[in-house]
Each structure stands twice: as structure tokens, then as C-alpha cells.
Amino acid sequence: NAGVMQNPRHLVRRRGQEARLRCSPMKGHSHVYWYRQLPEEGLKFMVYLQKENIIDESGMPKERFSAEFPKEGPSILRIQQVVRGDSAAYFCASSQGAGTYGYTFGSGTRLTVV
């Protein structure tokens, strides 16, 4: 009964490169959330997806960031042309439903932009 799986655990990218972060939700969970965490800070909501649909992307930067959750396969958070300010831990969470269900978080991907 695997939990939320994120990979890679650590990702180093040079400025201007693309970063792809993957998240496989828990079995039976169809709701996926992405959060960003800067060092010594709380988690900031980025985007909420269900299969093949973006439900809420109010926390996503308008440019360079995108997310998808295809019918088959993991959810992908994509950051194009990374900058140093993108360095952070990115956490994915999944749930059975929205709002009144708690999340299960993955272990995160730590992105470092050099």
C-alpha cells in the first residue's frame, strides 16, 4: 500500500533549463495537489488537479509553470526556464475527495537551481 510517490527526490538544474517533477497519488485517490515550500517557511498552495482536469491553479505563477494529471500516469509539475528563485521543496499530496478530506503528502522533490 504505497503512499504518495514523488520523484526525483532531489533535482539540480541550471538556470534556463526545464524541471519536471512527478507525483503518483495513493491508490484510490483521484485528487492531486501541489504545494511549494521555501526553507523555514510554510507550504503554499499551487494547483489542484483531478484526472485530466485542472480544478484550481490560483497559486501557480502565471508564466513558466504548468501542471497536468493525465488519464494514465503520474501528475507532472513542469517549470520552464528555471531561475534561482524556483529553488524550493515541492510537495505533492493526494486525497479521496476535495475539501473535507485530509491530504496524504509525498516526501517532496527538492529543486536546486544553480
Added chain:
Amino acid sequence: GESVGLHLPTLSVQEGDNSIINCAYSNSASDYFIWYKQESGKGPQFIIDIRSNMDKRQGQRVTVLLNKTVKHLSLQIAATQPGDSAVYFCAENNYGQNFVFGPGTRLSVLP
């Protein structure tokens, strides 16, 4: 807008003592709250939750108290152990689709 904050950013307690971590929330419409524990290098881990129709809920060694009048949430940890050292976050939801997290409190357990 919605916001969740914590009164104490750091808390040091002696092993065996009780810990109390506080959280203030600003959205009176929030109806579901969760406390998470995050250890270094790991993702947040669910500890305990409470819905707005309750004012207290107990788990194993942990108790969450909700005071809707002053919009205050607290987490009490009994007989704090070294393994309790972590950052603790409160999170609130108001029938929305995502949780709003506070900035976190770091709990350090002293031997």
C-alpha cells in the same frame, strides 16, 4: 483573504513535559482543521484533525482544541519525546478545494 498564523515560531520543551502549539486563523468560515508534523527532509505527516462542530478531539498523546469564538487552534502533546521534534503546521479549509497552511512552529525537545 484567508490566513493562518502561529503565535510562536519556535518552542523548546524538556523531554517528558507537555507541549502546546498554537495557531490563529482568520477565516471564520473555516470548518475543518488539520495539524501536520514535518520532520527534516520529509513531507508533512497527518497528526490529527477536527471539524468545526467540535471543540476538542483526542488522539494518542495528542489533543486538538478549537475555539471558534477567538478563531484559535491548539495542539497539545503529552509527555513530549525526542521523536516529537519537528515543525508543526496547522491547516484550515472552508469547504474549499485546498488547505491553507500556517508558517509552522519548530518544536525542540531537550534531553
